[in-house]
Amino acid sequence: MFINRLIFRSRHCAAFTPSMGVKFSNTGIYHRGMVYSTKNGKDSNSHNTRKSKKMKVPKKIKANPNILENEEERLAKAFADLARKEGFDESTAFYADDSTFDSSFDDDDEIHLDNDKKSFRSDDVLDSIDNDGRFVEGFLDFGSDSMEDNMDRRLAATKRDMERGRITIPKELDELSQNEAQFRKLGFKREINPFGDDETPRKDEFQLVTNAMICSACGSDFQCSKESRPGFLPTEKFDIQVKLAKIEELQNLKQKCEENTEWSADDEIEYLIHGEDNSNKDEKNVDINIDTAAEEMGLDLVKLSQKTIICKRCHGLQNFGKVDESLRPGWTEEPLMSQSKFRDLLKPLGEKPAVIIALVDLFDFAGSVLTELDGIAGENPVLLAANKADLLPSKMGQHRAENWVRRELEYLGVQSIANIGGAVRLVSCKTGFGISGLLSKARQLAEEMDTDVYVVGAANAGKSTLVNHILERNSKKRQPSRGKKRAGNANANKGAVTVSPLPGTTLKFIKVDLGDRRSLYDTPGLLVPGTLTQLLTPEELKIVVPRKKVEPITFRVASGKCVLVGGLARVEVIGDSKPFLFTFFVANDIKLHPTDSSKADYLTEMHSGTMLTPPLEKREDMEWEHHDVEINGIGWKEAAADITLRGLGWVAVTGAGKASVRIMVPKGIGVAVRPPLMPFDVWEVASRYTGGKAVRKITKKKYGSKRKGVGRN
Numbered sequence: 001m002f003i004n005r006l007i008f009r010s011r012h013c014a015a016f017t018p019s020m021g022v023k024f025s026n027t028g029i030y031h032r033g034m035v036y037s038t039k040n041g042k043d044s045n046s047h048n049t050r051k052s053k054k055m056k057v058p059k060k061i062k063a064n065p066n067i068l069e070n071e072e073e074r075l076a077k078a079f080a081d082l083a084r085k086e087g088f089d090e091s092t093a094f095y096a097d098d099s100t101f102d103s104s105f106d107d108d109d110e111i112h113l114d115n116d117k118k119s120f121r122s123d124d125v126l127d128s129i130d131n132d133g134r135f136v137e138g139f140l141d142f143g144s145d146s147m148e149d150n151m152d153r154r155l156a157a158t159k160r161d162m163e164r165g166r167i168t169i170p171k172e173l174d175e176l177s178q179n180e181a182q183f184r185k186l187g188f189k190r191e192i193n194p195f196g197d198d199e200t201p202r203k204d205e206f207q208l209v210t211n212a213m214i215c216s217a218c219g220s221d222f223q224c225s226k227e228s229r230p231g232f233l234p235t236e237k238f239d240i241q242v243k244l245a246k247i248e249e250l251q252n253l254k255q256k257c258e259e260n261t262e263w264s265a266d267d268e269i270e271y272l273i274h275g276e277d278n279s280n281k282d283e284k285n286v287d288i289n290i291d292t293a294a295e296e297m298g299l300d301l302v303k304l305s306q307k308t309i310i311c312k313r314c315h316g317l318q319n320f321g322k323v324d325e326s327l328r329p330g331w332t333e334e335p336l337m338s339q340s341k342f343r344d345l346l347k348p349l350g351e352k353p354a355v356i357i358a359l360v361d362l363f364d365f366a367g368s369v370l371t372e373l374d375g376i377a378g379e380n381p382v383l384l385a386a387n388k389a390d391l392l393p394s395k396m397g398q399h400r401a402e403n404w405v406r407r408e409l410e411y412l413g414v415q416s417i418a419n420i421g422g423a424v425r426l427v428s429c430k431t432g433f434g435i436s437g438l439l440s441k442a443r444q445l446a447e448e449m450d451t452d453v454y455v456v457g458a459a460n461a462g463k464s465t466l467v468n469h470i471l472e473r474n475s476k477k478r479q480p481s482r483g484k485k486r487a488g489n490a491n492a493n494k495g496a497v498t499v500s501p502l503p504g505t506t507l508k509f510i511k512v513d514l515g516d517r518r519s520l521y522d523t524p525g526l527l528v529p530g531t532l533t534q535l536l537t538p539e540e541l542k543i544v545v546p547r548k549k550v551e552p553i554t555f556r557v558a559s560g561k562c563v564l565v566g567g568l569a570r571v572e573v574i575g576d577s578k579p580f581l582f583t584f585f586v587a588n589d590i591k592l593h594p595t596d597s598s599k600a601d602y603l604t605e606m607h608s609g610t611m612l613t614p615p616l617e618k619r620e621d622m623e624w625e626h627h628d629v630e631i632n633g634i635g636w637k638e639a640a641a642d643i644t645l646r647g648l649g650w651v652a653v654t655g656a657g658k659a660s661v662r663i664m665v666p667k668g669i670g671v672a673v674r675p676p677l678m679p680f681d682v683w684e685v686a687s688r689y690t691g692g693k694a695v696r697k698i699t700k701k702k703y704g705s706k707r708k709g710v711g712r713n
Helices: 069-085 146-164 171-178 180-185 235-259 265-274 290-296 301-305 312-320 339-351 373-377 398-412 435-449 463-478 538-544 597-607
Strands: 015-017 022-024 028-031 034-038 088-095 355-361 382-387 423-426 453-457 510-515 518-522 553-557 561-565 569-574 580-585 592-596 624-635 641-645 649-666 671-674 687-689 694-696
Touching: 235 290, 235 301, 290 301, 339 373, 339 453, 355 373, 355 435, 355 463, 382 398, 382 435, 382 463, 398 423, 423 435, 435 453, 435 463, 435 518, 453 463, 463 510, 463 518, 553 561, 553 569, 553 592, 561 580, 561 597, 569 597, 592 597, 624 641, 624 671, 649 671
Parallel strands: 355 382, 355 453, 382 423, 453 518
Antiparallel strands: 015 022, 022 028, 028 034, 034 088, 510 518, 553 580, 561 569, 561 592, 569 649, 580 649, 624 649, 641 649, 641 671, 687 694
């Protein structure tokens, strides 16, 4: 017709007529700068073709001299028709670079294919056009019959990948994908959220909702003016957060435009200022280019998204476990950290529909129950989660503990637990025990009430640990843990929300997106009056607040004898009482020392901070007071009562007859008598004192081997 001959090197190589500017390749056809590509970027012919026939080709190829210059348009039209006929998509055509388009191919070039390890030259051609200028069917060379073997191997590899649940990637492609710098040079950028809002398993189920001007770890507002106030950042980091806040505003404006939501006057102004084209202001068809705005501000959004900025206070707590006294609730006069401020934040919850998760510390129950819980919850359902169940001995029955919690709440006058939908759950925010059921119940109630979930409780009850455990489910879903979790690596990855033995870590609401238009809020913890933890330093709190399963120790204490609980408390039998058994449920690192009552004052004064810890140093300013109680024993097989030391733990008392007990504690610390939480475990943990340590009685396990004694130095 108009081309008398085309040269084809191979199915992967280009064929061309240099004088007319026509090229064919495995991904498209080129004509005078216009590129026609197949929809899939592959040859459109899928039918079998005959084996290519080799023939010698002249070194110079010329187009038909009968074609005139004015027939160029007709040639282009015919070529376009040919491209469409062969399955190429004209909609994806684009213009090639004229400066390189007409450069001819070297006939001596070789193409090496990895699949069949063959070399092809320009001599490997076939006659593709007959004498009338029409293409012969099968003009594309799909190679020899060996291609069937290659396809069989590829199908077999694909089947293996499906069975193993993985995708095999060539080593060269995998290495290329890891070279991020090379992709950046080509103009590619890493997406901050590559999965967007899709509902595949790759998407995070729970997301921490952050703001550039708010510390995501404690909820305080960033500021750079005063280091002794919450939310402090150095000036250079604060300036970056201000710029990021501007980017967030632009993202919100762009989202409003895409969702066609109602705008404010300020939104209109900001949108028109930062739009790329403000020629049509009424229709809001302006496009905000976030990347351009970030480049103008000198921000690398991808790099910044890989690191979370937190305030100086949270940085000290997360990395060193320390904080200045001016930034500790209860020790400072800072209005932002006052208890009245925290209560004002919680007050609106009782005036609107909400699902309340009230967290209490099962190990320090008296020091973690909020007396104002009924006022905070109002008529809303309350799910009371008794945290730190993992710290109690394994023989502790779950139902027995839940029933005990209900009785204690009733005794303390907490009535909101009886609201419709209320429940008591035993959980461990550290290990995750019971969290799934608690969260499912809360989300179910939130759906029924069309509202959100709020986690409230006393300071240091474990609210932030609960939030971190929920957020950690995302990483576990993406990277399932392999093998055993070693204790040395337990704190390798810190949580998104600051967790510390120090009471009052969270200062404002912290929001977590639960999906389905539901959110969970972590709230500031309230300080319970009379709690010992408010008097201790961060280092001492690490000793007092238990982190492992508690190992109770039982002592036989007669009249005139006492047990020193570190340098913080003393339990003494007075009067003509008969000997009783005292089982101490306190953190394992607290030193217990039985001695004569006459020596107690001397030992406390001389060895407090050394042999008796905590405290870690002698406290000259600590004032003491005593509380006398009487316990009526009900026999040697069951504890009669618990004596609670608020913020420290409790002591179970077992015996027959009547015992007069004196408890010495720092002034203002709460002491109370309650029904026993673990009444039948006294003999399981009976001990003897060797003069240097308390040693648990050796017993036999169910399968016959002996259990070693467990003691304290």
